[in-house]
Amino acid sequence: MDALRKTQNPDGGWSYFPNKKISWLEPTLYAALALHGDPAADRAWELLRTWQQDDGSWRPSAEVEIAHSSTALCVTMAAIRGEFDAPFRNGVDFLLGSVGVEHSFWKRTFARWHWYDPERNLDLEGWPWKPGTSSWVEPTAHALVALKKAAAKATQLASLTQRVKLGEALLLDVRCIDGGWNYGNRTDGRNNLLPSYPETTALALVGLQGRTDIGASLDLALKYIRDGASPMAAAWLNIALRLHGKSVDAPTDTDPSQDILITALEALGAPEGNHRLLATGAHA
């Protein structure tokens, strides 16, 4: 925690690495979650609130003027903090209106006419990294957490529930043959099967909290940890497995990473860490 406090930028945000200058939403959000309740976290959230755009989306940093999938992280944070005002509602509306381009009418029609094989079910609806691109695992997982968190206060509950259902189905549709997930392709576009990665397997599991049909995926996540995952993957796997109620050995004490995102994720995934703030499932 001290390592996080020491690396906070003067604007209240965090960079990805201590030697960088620009604050980014992702490390800022995870550091703020790890430090939830601390004044440093409040300063971070004050900064992030200023990054919301007119369409309800959040930009990924002050320097980057695009609508970004990390909007989901801010909706989650707003819900965690119990702030259900206009920024929260606009963020939820943005997420409900955001869908991958593979779901377009024409792509679905061409796939239905067998003009091409998309190697995934285009009737499902996931989330893209940025508008105008396809749905992928990580933004879909984050959006699922955000919408599940938002459900209690959402005004469009029916469409929210439907998007959660279709988003979960999309994650299951793109699950790799080994039971885990990579960035979001089960095959390479030429029907060759692709393997999963540890970090994206963990992220998908965070999005799929509450499901009871993913035992093989949880077993794979445990195997990834046992086999010695990288620091980033181990941090995400710890968070995911704890959110699914699985006991994970506490990580051995190591020097703080020079990677601020990893430091924040490790703090979140520690036994006493704030990973519970991301809970949406049976263990919430």
Place this chain on the structure above:
Amino acid sequence: MKFTRREFIPLAGAGLLAGYAAYDSKTRLPRHITGRAAVAVVKAASYTDDLASRIREGIRECGLDVRGQKVLLKPNLVEFDPNTCINTNVAVIAAAYDVFKSMGAEEVTIGEGPGHRRDTHALAEMARYRSELTKFDDNFVDLNRDDVSSVMGFADRKEIYLPNTALRADLVVSLAKMKTHHWAGATLSMKNFFGLVPGSVYGWPKNELHNVDGGIPQSIMELNRIFRRSFAIVDGIVGMEGNGPIHGTPKAAGVLVMGSDLPSVDATCCRLMGIDPTKVEYLGMAADRLGVIDEARIDQRGENLKGLRTDFQLIKDFQQLRLA
């Protein structure tokens, strides 16, 4: 000379058509390059050879001077599979690092932003970059999570955000791998610039580059238009054939290919791989806009191309690329 209106209209139409052919609005660049380019091909049978000497020889043949420059080495680190050879071999990176340092570069940084995995350091560990490159953690920048600046104009997009480490470099060295590519035909030094695009903005994968008007070829063009101060060193000691760039099989070509004109380096690599560069869409677009692909205008340095050609296996969809 005077034209009647009846004479003027067809002449103006022909002029417009000729202008359109020379300046295709999609590529934003006129075909203005009329000169020649130098490409060095040096033999290297194995990664245990003295690669530093080979690279120094190639750079010298191309007349590159890096004294006082900030150099970014951009390897191709995509995924890891112990059964094949997806990435630029660590021995090539280590040798290039030493050579650029010894040639008087003010600063040599290694940077990459893998397209599929955000866990760059895990990939670097698996590819043995962390264990075998001196002071890797001090010299390496994860371009996916670097600070960024916007550059105006990118295909049909208003702007693109790119990593400051790359934008501030005096020279970006594309340390590419010689591979076939199941969408683009071949991936060499020009396509390697996809790894300069930050995942923190565009995600994993960098789907934006596929979705701009003109798709992958146009994105390759645009990145190479932006990063003009560049040099290429293509690792063809062992390349990849078949279903590249990830699921292909190793193919020994026994060469390093170098030059400052990236289209001419890639065109030469294609000829070595038995691929007709004029049929690779992005190279056709780059011809005379970004560089030279015409064999007659490439000054071959080092080894003679004849006798070095080794046909890389092509997937069914790309059989038409085979060089006669």
